[in-house]
Amino acid sequence: MPPAPQRAIPSVDRLLHAIAPSDLPRPFVVQALRHHLAALRSAPAIPDFETLVADLNQILAATARQRLQPVINGTGILAHTNLGRAPLSTAALAALSSVAGGYSNLELDLDSGERGPRAAYLEQSIALATGAPAATVVNNCAAALILILRHFTAGPRQEVIISRGELIQIGGGFRIPEILESSGARLREIGTTNQTTLDDYAQAIGPHTALILRVHRSNFFMEGFVQSPSIADLARLAQERAPEFGPAGLPLVEDLGSGAWVDLARLAPLDHEPQPHESLQAGADLVCFSGDKLLGGPQAGLIVGQTERIRALKKDPFFRALRCDKLVFAALQATVESYLHARSTRDAPPPEGIPMLDLMRIPLETLHGRGEAILTRLGTLAIQVTLGEGRSQIGGGVCPRSHLPSVNLVIRPHTQSVEALSRQLRHHPTPILAFIANDTVQIDLRTVFPHQDDLLVQALQRALSLT
Ligand SMILES: *Cc1c(COP(=O)(O)O)cnc(C)c1O
Numbered sequence: 086m087p088p089a090p091q092r093a094i095p096s097v098d099r100l101l102h103a104i105a106p107s108d109l110p111r112p113f114v115v116q117a118l119r120h121h122l123a124a125l126r127s128a129p130a131i132p133d134f135e136t137l138v139a140d141l142n143q144i145l146a147a148t149a150r151q152r153l154q155p156v157i158n159g160t161g162i163l164a165h166t167n168l169g170r171a172p173l174s175t176a177a178l179a180a181l182s183s184v185a186g187g188y189s190n191l192e193l194d195l196d197s198g199e200r201g202p203r204a205a206y207l208e209q210s211i212a213l214a215t216g217a218p219a220a221t222v223v224n225n226c227a228a229a230l231i232l233i234l235r236h237f238t239a240g241p242r243q244e245v246i247i248s249r250g251e252l253i254q255i256g257g258g259f260r261i262p263e264i265l266e267s268s269g270a271r272l273r274e275i276g277t278t279n280q281t282t283l284d285d286y287a288q289a290i291g292p293h294t295a296l297i298l299r300v301h302r303s304n305f306f307m308e309g310f311v312q313s314p315s316i317a318d319l320a321r322l323a324q325e326r327a328p329e330f331g332p333a334g335l336p337l338v339e340d341l342g343s344g345a346w347v348d349l350a351r352l353a354p355l356d357h358e359p360q361p362h363e364s365l366q367a368g369a370d371l372v373c374f375s376g377d378k379l380l381g382g383p384q385a386g387l388i389v390g391q392t393e394r395i396r397a398l399k400k401d402p403f404f405r406a407l408r409c410d411k412l413v414f415a416a417l418q419a420t421v422e423s424y425l426h427a428r429s430t431r432d433a434p435p436p437e438g439i440p441m442l443d444l445m446r447i448p449l450e451t452l453h454g455r456g457e458a459i460l461t462r463l464g465t466l467a468i469q470v471t472l473g474e475g476r477s478q479i480g481g482g483v484c485p486r487s488h489l490p491s492v493n494l495v496i497r498p499h500t501q502s503v504e505a506l507s508r509q510l511r512h513h514p515t516p517i518l519a520f521i522a523n524d525t526v527q528i529d530l531r532t533v534f535p536h537q538d539d540l541l542v543q544a545l546q547r548a549l550s551l552t
Pocket of ligand 1: 340
């Protein structure tokens, strides 16, 4: 006879009828139920039926929260990697919905009716916008870098010259030296963390050199006794030494990371962020950067530079494994066109309608007005919500030194911990991502879209009336 507790385990069917309705696919619900019941078989005691149902409801709600879904970004970090980086423009969304739901001329020449090049118009637009002779697109900037490194170190020359000051880590698990080595390249580290001279580069160039790599130290800054040659100095050096390298020359590659296409100082009090056209003008052969950081488009890795080198990269068999799909092309094409349309005159202001840029230029008064309106609408709660000074950040490893002045909702819960309140906000049907500072829960209004203010008010009323 089985031990008593096992007999107390209710049937899957009975539980399925008792749990709260869920829009999770049924196999998920059944699986969660079976797992839970299986775990109970080895538990010392079986909870009563109501407790079991409540536990299951919690498990299913937690599973549902793991689905990809919209959230309200109250962190004040504009290009938050955990929150999907750049929100897309209305134009990009329209392009997505018109191209994605049907067939498109993705790889077809509508003139000849024959197979055509993928994204030729997009590549030309990117080249035009960055003043590059040629351009191409892969899945992300890490992929762009790996493609470049693999391609140029595939032959007998395998050394990549890089300054020790640029062997950086970008986000979780993306370390430049590891990327380099996994691409089959050999690292030739030169200089020290804070000092690398042009002479260090000159001395490292030899028969094994495949390329010189510069990585923009986007996510931190160094001050004090710091020196490294400019991209223009490196370009002159690469040119001088080119004869040692035959017709292919000595490529100078720059990984810019963030890929701003406008001078950020024109939008907000931000540090200068290098732009691809500046690197190309200074003499870089190839420049790669992300599509979903400062550019404000979909996840993509853009490569701009010399026509021959871009052509060679596109012919590399590995390129096929990194190519983008129609969704990325559609959204990126619309984003790039927004920049080009805005360039009708030489000194035209940066484009409007790209959320990444629009969020940067929201004036403080506007945020104050919205904050006041939210406080009024919150009415009398058991708890005081106030407005505080905010400091939004660009995020995505960009402009680590700069902050945008902002307005925060500041909530000091008294019957629950700040952690409990933040969790409760994350568990709202439209999850709200707040942050904790000075023992308060805060929501930076710059990254909350105005159309989300209603939801924010509702969520706060719900969370705080319980506090
Ligand atoms: C962000 C960043 C990358 C990685 O870009 P992804 O598009 O996320 O792959 C590479 N290099 C630098 C310098 C970066 O800042």
